[in-house]
Amino acid sequence: MLTSATTTPHQPTSHLLEVRDLHVTFPQPGGAVTAVRGVNYHVDKGEFLGIVGESGSGKSVSSLAVMGLLPSSAKISGDILFEGKSLMGRSDKELSKLRGEGISIIFQDPLSALTPVYTIGTQIAEALQLHDSKLSKLAANSRAVELLKIVGIPNPERRAQAFPHEFSGGMRQRAMIAIAIANNPRLIIADEPTTALDVTIQAQILEVLQKAKDLTGAAVVLITHDLGVVAGNADRLAVMYAGRIVETGTVDQVFRAPSMPYTIGLLRSMPNLATAGHTRLVPLEGRPPQLSNLAPGCPFAPRCPAVIDACRTTEPPLTMINNEPLNASACLRVGQIASGELSRSTLYPVPEPVAAAQRAEVPPEHVMAVSELKRHFPLSKGSIFKHTIGTVRAVDGVSFQIRAGQTLGLVGESGCGKSTTIMEVLELAKPQAGQVVINGRDVASLSAKERRALRKDIQVVFQDPMASLDPRLPVQDIVGEPLTVHGVPAKERLKKVADVLELVGLDPSMASRYPHEFSGGQRQRIGIARALVTDPKIVVLDEPVSALDVSIQAGVINLLQDLQEKLGLSYLFVAHDLAVVRQIADDVAVMYLGRIVESGPTENIFDNPQHPYTRALLSAVPVPDPAIERSRTRIILDGDLPSPTEDITGCNFRTRCPLFRLMDEAAQQKCRTSDPQNRSVNGSDVACHHAEHIDLMTPA
């Protein structure tokens, strides 16, 4: 499995890429920031290395240093050897000959990474012509079309003429891969290539990346924050924390027997699709250190449960574990952890569930009932004489109920209408069609005064905790603002603000500070406090943890669960991360193109999905467990989510449906002509004609 196992690690020239003691420092007015502090790693020919770390861990900076693409202000020391030759101190011109030809890189955000004013074909041809001056324009263009075909762009001749803004996110990332493999590089660095994409598209892109690797025989360095993504793809793994590699080994070594407390904590804190919901998440307390003024000692010491006095004075070097040359960990107590003297499973205390005495009594009733909700937007053309040319069916007949004290998880790809649905609900006004009933009252019949009073009962927490808090207001004003709206006197307001801050785990004495002084996780707690300050019964959570780092997520999810039990809250939880939903939701509704295609109790949906879309969605989610990942066969959906303006007759999923293709002609005809109604199959509410035949999709 490992090519490096057969070569001797002592010959430096045998590695394709070797990074030795790399330091990167950015001089800044407030003191220099050392983003990378002595990183060593190597990649062999054809190998797949995964580099995992949270934001600010230095993983991207170290790879940009390899490409020579850091800003000129960065001070780099150490050595980078590619094919035995040092890349340090080379001029931009020399390095540019290597970039794209020897090493190429795939960036995270494919929208901003492609020049908006040139066609996709031109940008691929450019990469080819830069390294082959003899190549004619015509030949470069036809090769570009060929490359687009390889990465799976339908209609490549026509699409090569398109501009980046005419491509979807997934297609842009495919184009990026086409550029990266254009000159058959020996090394491809993929820097968070799937972070901005939906799971189904992520699965497609990872497959294309593997294909590109097989085709070019290149080694791949995959940089990601998602342990699940590397589990199934990488051969070896390096975990970075605060600018250093803190643990490295083969994928099995790191996942099976992690020996750095940080890695152990990271693996325990991630909601895992396979196990989520059965156990409480184990949060990794605290936050990564500021790299500008690092205290001496192990940078993880303040968050580490196994910390000893020596940790605070000396920074531990990477130490080989059990004499395995590729497996190393930077922890003083690595011996004790490896030998099992310090048990991995009990290293982090599992947080106690809310005591029965503290749990709120909730009457078994529906607090929210939405039926046949519709929201269509007219699509108009022309600036003087406007005329409607189509309809965007953003929400097209959605029904669900939430019981008191329960959580409904609403999942689906971006563009499926999740956000429009919750915005319609939060509007508390008469919908275009259908009915919204909150606390037993139809919102269409409310007067303006009653509507304002009802707003107290339903509150919302938004996705991005940085963007959704006014940066110019102190926290107490942000949290207390809903109370001003409802005319609560100032004194009472301050007391209430202090109470809810306490409740979400923030120190009330920090109330006069501003949002930028808090970390991401703390800011999301402020967002939650703001929602809770009116004592609502229902909280709408719009992707509340997706903008947070993995190690922070667990703490916020646990907080949300605790609050629900203490206060008897009902949640409408919107997310695209299925593992998080499984962890927190009692019921799940899966949305596709403005419809709920399957809904039911969480266990049913995750263990025994009845709709082909649910099945494909679940199979696309990577699981942070190499053994499971290797044994799984993915159901890869073709193409992108169709535009909600398209008129698809019959079932709107049939254009991408894997089950549709397996059915006989008569059954396919039914999908084409008749729109499936929701019906109950095996405990789930499913909108599929052929849910009984779902097992056809499972490979024998």
Added chain:
Amino acid sequence: MIGFIAKRFINYAILSAIATLSAYVLASLILNPASRYLGRNPRPSDETINAILDGLGVNPNTPVIERLWAWIVNLVTHGSLGDTIHNTSVISEMTVRAGTSLRLLILGTIIAALIGVFLGVWGAVRQYKLSDQVISYGSFTVLAMPSFVIGILLMILATSLNNVLGIQLINFTGEYTAGLEGGWWVHFWDRAAHLLLPTISLALMGAAGYSRYQRSAMLDVLSADYIRTARSKGRTRGSALVRHGVRVALIPMSTYFAYSFATVLAGAAVTELVFSWHGMGEMLVQAIQQSDINAFTGAILFNAILILIAGTLADVVYAALDPRVRV
């Protein structure tokens, strides 16, 4: 696309018409054409003055609306903008002067644009280095200087250069040397020499403004991800900035270029006066001085048409540069 441009053109045309008509009304209300005759010695009789003013269609005793209507009817039926107080037709006056102004404006704007873009890009790429600082301070100095000061400074420089060389190398009064003998080539050189200083004066002011805008547009682009992508393909930093950066940074500039072309007219009025050029700017200033309503309206119409053309051009250029706005 053509439909879109046509629609924008019609919009601009309507706006130009409104601007011109408002200018006429405004001038009729404020300017007093009779004052010119009242101060004469011997003072003409009221009947004479009224007759003259009626002839020009600017008699304040006639209601503004009536005069405006007569002006419009005259424009539509005869294609005439009326007569100036010197009894020449406004149109003929404009045809003589427009060429003079446009020569100066077009040349000045193009040179200013080229220099401004280059300096802006250069300054952005070398941000906070010495050359960037020099360009910044230089352009601030020029921006802070009134245009007549620049004109006079250039004249002083040219005069001392002529003195040092001992020959009249640079001429700067008027459009050409009156009564010059010689063939086509001699006349061409003479006009070019006269054009030099006013063009430099306009180009300097334009370039100073453009370079600031271009610098900030370029700075936005410098840290863009696609520059990094271009470098990762194998372009050097410089070549990535030129091929991928400048092209994108020019997009917001196209609107600014087009409109400043029209607004340069205001600055050009002073420049024309300083260098004794008989252009549209001079016509506008003189029309106000002499309370000449018809000539004033004609000058405003000229400006409005420039903006009309510039606006349409800006839309075309924008669409040509940015595929995202093409329809």
